[in-house]
Amino acid sequence: xxxxxxxxxxxxxxxxxxxxxxxxxxxxxxxxxxxxxxxxxxxxxxxxxxxxxxxxxxxxxxxxxxxxxxxxxxxxxxxxxxxxxxxxxxxxxxxxxxxxxxxxxxxxxxxxxxxxxxxxxxxxxxxxxxxxxxxxxxxxxxxxxxxxxxxxxxxxxxxxxxxxxxxxxxxxxxxxxxxxxxxxxxxxxxxxxxxxxxxxxxxxxxxxxxxxxxxxxxxxxxxxxxxxxxxxxxxxxxxxxxxxxxxxxxxxxxxxxxxxxxxxxxxxxxxxxxxxxxxxxxxxxxxxxxxxxxxxxxxxxxxxxxxxxxxxxxxxxxxxxxxxxxxxxxxxxxxxxxxxxxxxxxxxxxxxxxxxxxxxxxxxxxxxxxxxxxxxxxxxxxxxxxxxxxxxxxxxxxxxxxxxxxxxxxxxxxxxxxxxxxxxxxxxxxxxxxxxxxxxxxxxxxxxxxxxxxxxxxxxxxxxxxxxxxxxxxxxxxxxxxxxxxxxxxxxxxxxxxxxxxxxxx
Amino acid sequence: xxxxxxxxxxxxxxxxxxxxxxxxxxxxxxxxxxxxxxxxxxxxxxxxxxxxxxxxxxxxxxxxxxxxxxxxxxxxxxxxxxxxxxxxxxxxxxxxxxxxxxxxxxxxxxxxxxxxxxxxxxxxxxxxxxxxxxxxxxxxxxxxxxxxxxxxxxxxxxxxxxxxxxxxxxxxxxxxxxxxxxxxxxxxxxxxxxxxxxxxxxxxxxxxxxxxxxxxxxxxxxxxxx
Numbered sequence: 001x002x003x004x005x006x007x008x009x010x011x012x013x014x015x016x017x018x019x020x021x022x023x024x025x026x027x028x029x030x031x032x033x034x035x036x037x038x039x040x041x042x043x044x045x046x047x048x049x050x051x052x053x054x055x056x057x058x059x060x061x062x063x064x065x066x067x068x069x070x071x072x073x074x075x076x077x078x079x080x081x082x083x084x085x086x087x088x089x090x091x092x093x094x095x096x097x098x099x100x101x102x103x104x105x106x107x108x109x110x111x112x113x114x115x116x117x118x119x120x121x122x123x124x125x126x127x128x129x130x131x132x133x134x135x136x137x138x139x140x141x142x143x144x145x146x147x148x149x150x151x152x153x154x155x156x157x158x159x160x161x162x163x164x165x166x167x168x169x170x171x172x173x174x175x176x177x178x179x180x181x182x183x184x185x186x187x188x189x190x191x192x193x194x195x196x197x198x199x200x201x202x203x204x205x206x207x208x209x210x211x212x213x214x215x216x217x218x219x220x221x222x223x224x225x226x227x228x229x230x231x232x233x234x235x236x237x238x239x240x241x242x243x244x245x246x247x248x249x250x251x252x253x254x255x256x257x258x259x260x261x262x263x264x265x266x267x268x269x270x271x272x273x274x275x276x277x278x279x280x281x282x283x284x285x286x287x288x289x290x291x292x293x294x295x296x297x298x299x300x301x302x303x304x305x306x307x308x309x310x311x312x313x314x315x316x317x318x319x320x321x322x323x324x325x326x327x328x329x330x331x332x333x334x335x336x337x338x339x340x341x342x343x344x345x346x347x348x349x350x351x352x353x354x355x356x357x358x359x360x361x362x363x364x365x366x367x368x369x370x371x372x373x374x375x376x377x378x379x380x381x382x383x384x385x386x387x388x389x390x391x392x393x394x395x396x397x398x399x400x401x402x403x404x405x406x407x408x409x410x411x412x413x414x415x416x417x418x419x420x421x422x423x424x425x426x427x428x429x430x431x432x433x434x435x436x437x438x439x440x441x442x443x444x445x446x447x448x449x450x451x452x453x454x455x456x457x458x459x460x461x462x463x464x465x466x467x468x469x470x471x472x473x474x475x476x477x478x479x480x481x482x483x484x485x486x487x488x489x490x491x492x493x494x495x496x497x498x499x500x501x502x503x504x505x506x
Numbered sequence: 507x508x509x510x511x512x513x514x515x516x517x518x519x520x521x522x523x524x525x526x527x528x529x530x531x532x533x534x535x536x537x538x539x540x541x542x543x544x545x546x547x548x549x550x551x552x553x554x555x556x557x558x559x560x561x562x563x564x565x566x567x568x569x570x571x572x573x574x575x576x577x578x579x580x581x582x583x584x585x586x587x588x589x590x591x592x593x594x595x596x597x598x599x600x601x602x603x604x605x606x607x608x609x610x611x612x613x614x615x616x617x618x619x620x621x622x623x624x625x626x627x628x629x630x631x632x633x634x635x636x637x638x639x640x641x642x643x644x645x646x647x648x649x650x651x652x653x654x655x656x657x658x659x660x661x662x663x664x665x666x667x668x669x670x671x672x673x674x675x676x677x678x679x680x681x682x683x684x685x686x687x688x689x690x691x692x693x694x695x696x697x698x699x700x701x702x703x704x705x706x707x708x709x710x711x712x713x714x715x716x717x718x719x720x721x722x723x724x725x726x727x728x729x730x731x732x
Contacts, residue, residue, distance in 0.1 A: 260609045263609045264524075264609040264610070265519040265523045267523075267611055268523030268524050268526065268612045269526070299609055299611075310588070319696075321680070328692075331691075358696075359693065359695075
């Protein structure tokens with residue numbers, strides 16, 4: 001597998017570029033400042049010292065020319081010379097190599113031999129010279145003047161430690177400043193990129209809001225001429241998108257609304273005919289049965305279309321009631337089918353109370369059972385599994401199962417099962433599972449499809465709902481969401497067990 | 507004398523089809539295609555049940571409902587476009603006893619009408635007087651008095667109060683009240699109960715905002731407090 005380094009984000013890159021730029025610039029400035037300062041300090045020191053050396057050399061020459069030489073006179077004289085140097089050295093009898101030269105020193109442990117050879121040679125050659133060198137890690141400046149007439153060399157040694165110390169301090173200070181400048185540069189980059197990208201963040205948030213259904217989201221008008229174009233074209237796009245989506249949703253809704261009136265007339269008339277079915281000849285009876293069946297199917301389709309167009313126009317609202325989930329499911333199953341489908345609970349879900357929209361969740365259960373009946377020979381069980389703050393409602397069947405590739409598509413509108421090419425006596429609207437997904441999403445839950453865990457063929461449709469108390473639009477003065485610590489339900493009057501009225505049109 | 511039903515519906519074809527279906531049940535059906543006509547007709551021939559479409563030309567269904575309710579406690583069924591809109595609550599607030607959404611099956615309508623008629627003629631589960639503070643319920647006469655003065659309740663409100671009074675202090679879930687008063691089961695619309703409780707409170711409570719008798723029990727339902 002090839003390793004691909006993660007690309008840095010735009011902001012990180014801008015910050016990095018600003019930081020690097022500041023670093024290079026500040027390092028270049030610091031280095032040149034340091035070098036210039038060092039050079040000028042050294043030159044100045046050297047120039048000052050050179051004057052002193054020449055004056056002192058003159059004084060020594062006069063002394064040497066004087067002739068009188070008591071013991072140690074020269075050391076005393078050297079010591080008395082006014083100089084900033086750490087020490088002075090006088091070497092006599094330079095040219096007489098036969099005898100060891102006479103050397104007088106003052107103020108220094110270093111002898112003439114400690115001075116670099118090249119300097120000595122230059123001096124011995126008769127030229128004045130200066131040189132910087134290190135000895136025992138101490139920076140030194142040596143200034144020598146050959147006294148040719150007296151056959152001697154006068155040398156002053158200056159300790160440069162103080163200068164070097166100052167320069168080290170300066171270097172440390174400049175390095176610190178460079179670091180700060182780099183940091184400031186990076187901060188500036190971070191801030192500038194943030195400022196620059198802020199409008200893009202707003203655009204991103206607005207796009208996300210639109211994508212999640214809040215179609216009326218718009219960006220605030222920008223005063224910045226650079227951004228005004230972006231803002232206005234984004235808002236134009238959002239407006240176009242909104243009107244397009246609303247037109248589509250309104251069309252479906254309008255069509256369904258318009259269909260309702262003739263459909264009511266049809267249904268009522270068909271019913272009048274049906275009460276007189278026995279009076280009709282057999283052929284008319286068959287025709288009437290077809291008519292009644294398809295009117296019912298038509299009514300279901302229109303009802304489902306209206307339901308789903310409410311979702312599309314964002315007008316769907318939850319009407320939450322606390323329910324004892326296993327009891328609710330038993331009733332929903334009984335309402336949906338005459339077959340006996342067991343509702344199985346695990347230990348944790350037997351007394352589980354959740355806030356649900358009863359009408360919607362009953363439709364979810366009914367549509368899932370209906371789907372299992374059509375494509376899988378009927379549901380085998382409805383299970384309730386309580387896991388932490390979620391609860392799974394699982395509708396199982398023993399049909400052929402659903403390929404993983406088809407699972408997401410199953411919840412699309414008007415998508416029919418793979419084995420259902422011919423409609424046959426299928427009375428579904430094709431919106432059943434799409435409505436399941438919409439109802440569940442409105443509850444803040446999700447739907448998924450899984451294989452049976454026991455390895456047999458068959459599908460499990462899993463509705464996952466939040467198991468905590470939900471907050472709905474509670475504007476009808478209804479009792480509030482359940483306080484789950486309330487007394488046990490035995491205090492409540494038992495629910496009626498008689499025949500139920502279908503919940504669709506309550 | 508047969509049961510009279512007044513249907514107020516501006517779509518002639520629907521009105522005719524519904525009339526045919528209801529006549530099959532053996533009821534006499536009066537028709538009105540607008541609110542003014544409906545009120546005039548109701549004044550001349552008081553009906554046993556009124557069916558009102560909310561969307562009417564001229565004065566709307568809510569107003570017709572309120573006008574009828576001013577003089578009569580006749581059972582009223584509203585026909586609304588959608589179950590999950592505010593129309594339902596507004597219709598119930600205007601005095602309707604029940605509602606249906608379009609398109610409904612005429613069988614469903616007949617079932618609702620029969621439930622309402624049963625309510626009117628029901629033998630109440632309460633035979634003795636019940637006295638709760640300043641509130642007195644006399645089931646035989648269908649009379650409720652508060653502080654000695656008679657309170658006018660619709661049949662549905664009265665039935666609701668009598669159900670609650672059949673066992674004062676016990677909590678009735680909305681499902682139970684839907685079953686006992688409206689004939690709906692578990693999946694009935696709880697808003698029917700909620701709005702009727704609210705209407706009941708405005709009549710029997712001294713301060714409807716802080717009810718003393720008809721009390722909400724959080725998450726469970728309602729009870730009548732002695």
